[in-house]
Amino acid sequence: MARSVKKETAPSQASTQERMEVRLAGSGGQGLILAGLVLAEAAGLYDGRSVAMGQSYGPEARGGASKAEVIISDQDIDYPLATKVDLFLALTQEAADTYSWDLKPGAWIVVDSDLVSHPPSSRAVALPFTATARDKLKKPMVANVVALGALIELSGVVSRRALEKALLARVPKGTESLNKKALSEGMKLAKDFKSSSPLPSQEPSAEDV
Amino acid sequence: MAAESSKTAGKGAGKTASRSGRKGQARLLQGNEAASLGALAAGCNFFAGYPITPASEITEFMSRELPARGDPFIQMEDEIASIGACVGASLAGRKAMTATSGPGFSLMQENLGYACIAETPLVVVNVMRGGPSTGLPTNVAQGDVQQARWGTHGDHPAIVFCPSSVSECFELMVRAFNMAERFRNPVIFLADEMVAHLREKVALPAEGDLEVIDRRRPTVPPDWYVPYKTDGSLIPRLADLGEGYRYHVTGLVHDERGFPTRRADEVEPFYARLFDKVSRHFDELMLTKEYSLDDAEIVLIAYGCTARSCRAAVRLGRERGLKLGLLQLLTLWPFPRQAVERALAGRRAALVPELNMGQISREVKRVNDGRTQVIRHSKMDGTMITPEEILGRMREVA
Amino acid sequence: MPTVHRSVVYDWLRHDKKFPHVWCPGCGLGILLGSLVRALAEGGYDKNQVVLVSGIGCSGRLPVYVDVGSVHTTHGRALTFATGIKLAKPALKVIVVMGDGDATAIGGNHLIHAARRNLDLTAIIVNNLTYGMTGGQYSPTTPLGAKATTAPYGHSEPSFDISALTVTAGASFVARSTVYHVTQLDQMLGQAIKKKGFGVVEVLSPCHTNYGRQNRLGSQLEMMKGYKKQAVRMERWDKLSPAEREGRFAVGVLADREYPTFLETYQGAVERALAARREG
Numbered sequence: 093m094a095r096s097v098k099k100e101t102a103p104s105q106a107s108t109q110e111r112m113e114v115r116l117a118g119s120g121g122q123g124l125i126l127a128g129l130v131l132a133e134a135a136g137l138y139d140g141r142s143v144a145m146g147q148s149y150g151p152e153a154r155g156g157a158s159k160a161e162v163i164i165s166d167q168d169i170d171y172p173l174a175t176k177v178d179l180f181l182a183l184t185q186e187a188a189d190t191y192s193w194d195l196k197p198g199a200w201i202v203v204d205s206d207l208v209s210h211p212p213s214s215r216a217v218a219l220p221f222t223a224t225a226r227d228k229l230k231k232p233m234v235a236n237v238v239a240l241g242a243l244i245e246l247s248g249v250v251s252r253r254a255l256e257k258a259l260l261a262r263v264p265k266g267t268e269s270l271n272k273k274a275l276s277e278g279m280k281l282a283k284d285f286k287s288s289s290p291l292p293s294q295e296p297s298a299e300d301v
Numbered sequence: 302m303a304a305e306s307s308k309t310a311g312k313g314a315g316k317t318a319s320r321s322g323r324k325g326q327a328r329l330l331q332g333n334e335a336a337s338l339g340a341l342a343a344g345c346n347f348f349a350g351y352p353i354t355p356a357s358e359i360t361e362f363m364s365r366e367l368p369a370r371g372d373p374f375i376q377m378e379d380e381i382a383s384i385g386a387c388v389g390a391s392l393a394g395r396k397a398m399t400a401t402s403g404p405g406f407s408l409m410q411e412n413l414g415y416a417c418i419a420e421t422p423l424v425v426v427n428v429m430r431g432g433p434s435t436g437l438p439t440n441v442a443q444g445d446v447q448q449a450r451w452g453t454h455g456d457h458p459a460i461v462f463c464p465s466s467v468s469e470c471f472e473l474m475v476r477a478f479n480m481a482e483r484f485r486n487p488v489i490f491l492a493d494e495m496v497a498h499l500r501e502k503v504a505l506p507a508e509g510d511l512e513v514i515d516r517r518r519p520t521v522p523p524d525w526y527v528p529y530k531t532d533g534s535l536i537p538r539l540a541d542l543g544e545g546y547r548y549h550v551t552g553l554v555h556d557e558r559g560f561p562t563r564r565a566d567e568v569e570p571f572y573a574r575l576f577d578k579v580s581r582h583f584d585e586l587m588l589t590k591e592y593s594l595d596d597a598e599i600v601l602i603a604y605g606c607t608a609r610s611c612r613a614a615v616r617l618g619r620e621r622g623l624k625l626g627l628l629q630l631l632t633l634w635p636f637p638r639q640a641v642e643r644a645l646a647g648r649r650a651a652l653v654p655e656l657n658m659g660q661i662s663r664e665v666k667r668v669n670d671g672r673t674q675v676i677r678h679s680k681m682d683g684t685m686i687t688p689e690e691i692l693g694r695m696r697e698v699a
Numbered sequence: 700m701p702t703v704h705r706s707v708v709y710d711w712l713r714h715d716k717k718f719p720h721v722w723c724p725g726c727g728l729g730i731l732l733g734s735l736v737r738a739l740a741e742g743g744y745d746k747n748q749v750v751l752v753s754g755i756g757c758s759g760r761l762p763v764y765v766d767v768g769s770v771h772t773t774h775g776r777a778l779t780f781a782t783g784i785k786l787a788k789p790a791l792k793v794i795v796v797m798g799d800g801d802a803t804a805i806g807g808n809h810l811i812h813a814a815r816r817n818l819d820l821t822a823i824i825v826n827n828l829t830y831g832m833t834g835g836q837y838s839p840t841t842p843l844g845a846k847a848t849t850a851p852y853g854h855s856e857p858s859f860d861i862s863a864l865t866v867t868a869g870a871s872f873v874a875r876s877t878v879y880h881v882t883q884l885d886q887m888l889g890q891a892i893k894k895k896g897f898g899v900v901e902v903l904s905p906c907h908t909n910y911g912r913q914n915r916l917g918s919q920l921e922m923m924k925g926y927k928k929q930a931v932r933m934e935r936w937d938k939l940s941p942a943e944r945e946g947r948f949a950v951g952v953l954a955d956r957e958y959p960t961f962l963e964t965y966q967g968a969v970e971r972a973l974a975a976r977r978e979g
Contacts, residue, residue, distance in 0.1 A: 389783025
């Protein structure tokens, strides 16, 4: 660091389009901070992009609304929180209601189909993350990883290779294959969704206004 | 520089790095983690603390790292005890740190004053949250800026650094230890909840690139040691307890030998030196960064997480044809008067956004002395100031 | 009565510190200072390896006279500074001198936690039943009904038993004596300083200037004579009935036991941490 004055180059004129804002919201204990970490490390350490992750939390270690925000950009990140969310995941109704007010028109909205009965938009993609983790993988706690798999399949926000590397570096030893499976299941949910129903329009529509 | 300095990262700094990622390699780190790593890199080898949101990650980090280096970590019965233990450890030769938030920082004020008068190097982390009292424990705020300056009673110099990013957490923490050792003064590392919990990709500097400063210790034989006699630097040499230099340390005003005195002809020079040892070396302490300031018509002056909002506002404003620039204060105290004066000179206006009711804007106004329009932008709702909020205030600029 | 031998004075008191001391003529703190330097001389300690720490109050001014590293800290916090010094340099002998208000009112929490932690420190608590330096206000050890400048109509609170408190909190060694029982005091200080773990010596010392005057206890000499009458050796104390104990107190060793010290248990944590690192 410079002794007294450090001059930074003027911020580039890069448009804000290169900035991708992801918000993962749910209830304390659903592993959203971990999901955010994995996503941030995938983007930052393995895809080589700039990344910032902020979190908001209440006094509860379990329950209560909790969120993690990951900003991914090709530029240095100045403001480190979301201003217009591009990709929103909600794993509880409360989170869907609380944290959906500043979504970008045309944002990806992904919710857990069993836990969110009233998605914030009719364009929302509702997929059974918790049910898949519980019934197919017999481990309800990997619902967050299933959701991550679906998110990257739908949005391509990070590469699968990067996400898998970041995930395996973070999870406890001995759970690698379970987590890889959870990731695949999530991606499969999203693929099936894409092939069975027309993708929601990414263009802003009247209801976004 | 008169202080002894070296270019190494400090004993054992590499150990942490080798455990959790190679030096120089990018890592995703939380602000509190980066601050802890900075402390270790600067040679921190003593920690005493008490748990508190949002600073507990530092205390937990130290409880993992210090025992593995054979160094002392202790969770004390409260924050008063924590800083007391740090002062004791520092007098015995350790580089000591404690970490807390507003409520604990209030409790520490008593012994912070002791560290000032007994000229004990140490680093106090205060991760600011909403106050007063229990306030908003998990929300961001910047309400302790003036407390960090004037919290303890009596006049005394204060050295306070404030990071706005994860990498600055590391760099400024190294700087905090260096300046504590250099000036024999407590240094306050004033972070905010946002920066402390923010995770960013950072590449820590390689070991050889870090300057680590150690306090000057006496080189004369013990019988010749006059503990508070100084050379031109005005910073006396500090002997470790138990090294043969049997001297007296007290929170009373003392003479050169360390013995209490009430003689006006000894008291006056004592206070004068306490201030002059810092003011004579202001240039070593004043850290600021400029963003697009050269041709700016309107200057933003900010620190901590709010500087991030301002950087975005400068970018967005310039996209819309507003010539904005930012002066980021990394040193809050001593107040970087010269940099602020330069930043204000000839501008149409200055906006000072902060998460309090104007604790730095009043300093800016004091320095400005009525020449430039200075607008305060205060926010106290537990959330960050957004770039759009800042741009919204531009309409008021004449 | 033991005197301070010249060689002890020469070896252990500061040559460059001006006497007379700050205490009132007849104060017990001078006797304690003599006792302490005799105990240190007797124990054969290296002056360079002894650190004296004190808080605020009349007792806080004691370390400055002794030719060791001395740290005069803030009110009630002496034990916290001492904890940092001892952890930083475990080889040092760290001795803490506090008053009753210092150690059991403002510093009460630090005292019980220091005892519980059982770090190798010696706490000398000078109990004069009052705040002497500030003019005779009531302290946690002022007896119920006694007069103080803040209890002009008699004190409304019961008092702490410092020794019993620290025994319960887990100190390795606890003893009580008075500045009248100087031979015993020398011995107890010696034992406490030598003892591994947290050692407490409660030293009753008269404050005739404030406590004695307000409670019409007479001169310093009469208060010392009072100690002679009221003090009962521990072995006898156990056999006294509650009625016989009225107006008297026990002197002697209340606890002398082998508890693991903080440095020993922390060393265990260090070894586990190193083992964990080796395993990666």
